[in-house]
Amino acid sequence: MAFNTNDTVVTEFILLGFGRGQEIQLVLFVMFLMIYTITVLGNITLVFTIRADSRLQTPMYFFLMNLSLLDFCYSSTIAPKAMMSFLAGSKTISFRGCATQFFFFALFVSTEAFILAAMAYDRYSAICNPLLYSVAISKPICIQLVMGAYICGSVNSIVQTGFTFTLSFCGSNKIDHFFCDVPPLLKLACNDTHINEMVLFALSSLIIVTTALIILISYTYIISAVLQIRSAVGRHKTFSTCTSHIMVVSIFYGTVSFMYVQPSWLTSPDLILYTVFTPLINPLIYSLRNKEVKEALGRALNKCMVFPQIRINSL
Template sequence: MKERNHTTLTEFILLGFGSGLGLKEGPFVVFLVIYMTTTLGNTTMVFLISANSPLHISMYFFLMNLSFLDLCYSSTIAPKAMMSFLAGSKSISFHGCATQLFFFGLFASTEAFILAAMAYDRYTAICNPLLYPITMSKQVCIQLLVGSYVCGGVNSMVQTVFTFTLCFCGSNEIDHFFCDIPPLLSLSCTNTDINVLVLFTLSSLIIVSTSMVILVSYACIISAILRIRSAEGRHRAFSTCTSHMMSVILFYGTLTFIYAQPSSLSAPAQSKMVSVFYTLVIPMLNPLIYSLRNKDVREALGRTISSVFLK
């Protein structure tokens, strides 16, 4: 048994939401509707922000990249999952599984840093408005974006390497609808204590560090808003932050449940349902949250629609 290593395993089987190999039309339809809505919403957000010059400020620069990330990591998961629901074979190659895990980890980790950058942007705009154009210049925004991708890439690379250097010499059936770390660790025939520790440590480090930036930023923001004398001014300042706060709560709540607790390897059925929420539902909701609650985005959408019909 010890002589067999992961090189003898050429593929995994994604069980999805059932142990059988039959068709799963119900999950396919649900995933298809959610994914189409996600694709339409996030593509529209990227197009609106890039095509409307009034939205070419740092706040919408990060929002555009948030929509791009949502589109990317949903696309990493949903198409393969939908294929497995309808195909007679639910297999994914060893290297395909590693690739999916890496890109999902990259996009999901990067999103955490982007949300932190968005909180810092709101802090600067509300607490230091005179210095806002300088503090959040285009160069600074690009640096924050690149830094987010670098940090996300390092985390994803470490997690992927640690996971796929394990020995998989037993079952190749993954009790999940995509290649994620917890169900993969449960398939290993070697000791995974180090992997669990790395997963917990890096996930906690990312969640704690980025959430601290968000919490400190919003503590300063709330303090500054409370000093505004007019109720209208307080409402206007706070309204620029509510959409971001909703996205943060949804994203960090589900991410913490899956990865930042030692018991993340237990209750696979519950973990799958939570995974559906943060891999598909949250990316679908983010464009709706920002477009419905943001006056500038709604006006840009109105201008775009008017220009299309007037032509």
């Protein structure tokens, strides 16, 4: 990176977060700890349940397992550092640490958008082309879709990280946020950030619009197919397989669109709590609204209760 000779090179940033009072910091630590613990338990439980239950070895649950892994990963990218700053009072993060945090955050969030689009395509194939479902969504195709999602997410993350962290940062190093994100970082740059803002807007819009269009087109065909079912029970049963996905999509795209496809002056740390709450909500939605997942969790719990009894009886 090139800096002007009169500029002070920024080697670390200070995450201002939500305030400086000791009481509020303790409250935030407890809140983040509870949310993060539930998030980790929920997503990891969902991953192991899908992996362990033979009845859930289908494309839909393969994508759901990857969605849970992404939720766990990008929550872990943000929450631990935030909790450390709340508890220890040290709000500094190194320049490289900031770049690394943003890289993985951008990677996991953008990859999740493509996974949600793949899940919509899976539902479209299952409902609109059931006879060709095993061909359209075969195991190799599922793996290719997931790999493609990670590749697209990596490209987006590399470009955004490269454009952001090759800027010259001088003067203030205080980030008005609780983690490293592009909008508050651009406010600290010495350079003209017009190109960076355009790149951020273009990439975010491209990912959101492209994946949202895939989801919208898929559900247009799904709704058309469901309406052709004569039985009301049949229509409800068929469409119920999509309700959890629709809820997750609505929450994800609503929050991400509001944060990144908007003027930068509207950005506020209080509005970016989706980084904490979205990974928490997703496993709850799929666990509480999905009959097969609830049954699989029940079977897993029964095994956990039976095995200790067997060990005790053997003694």
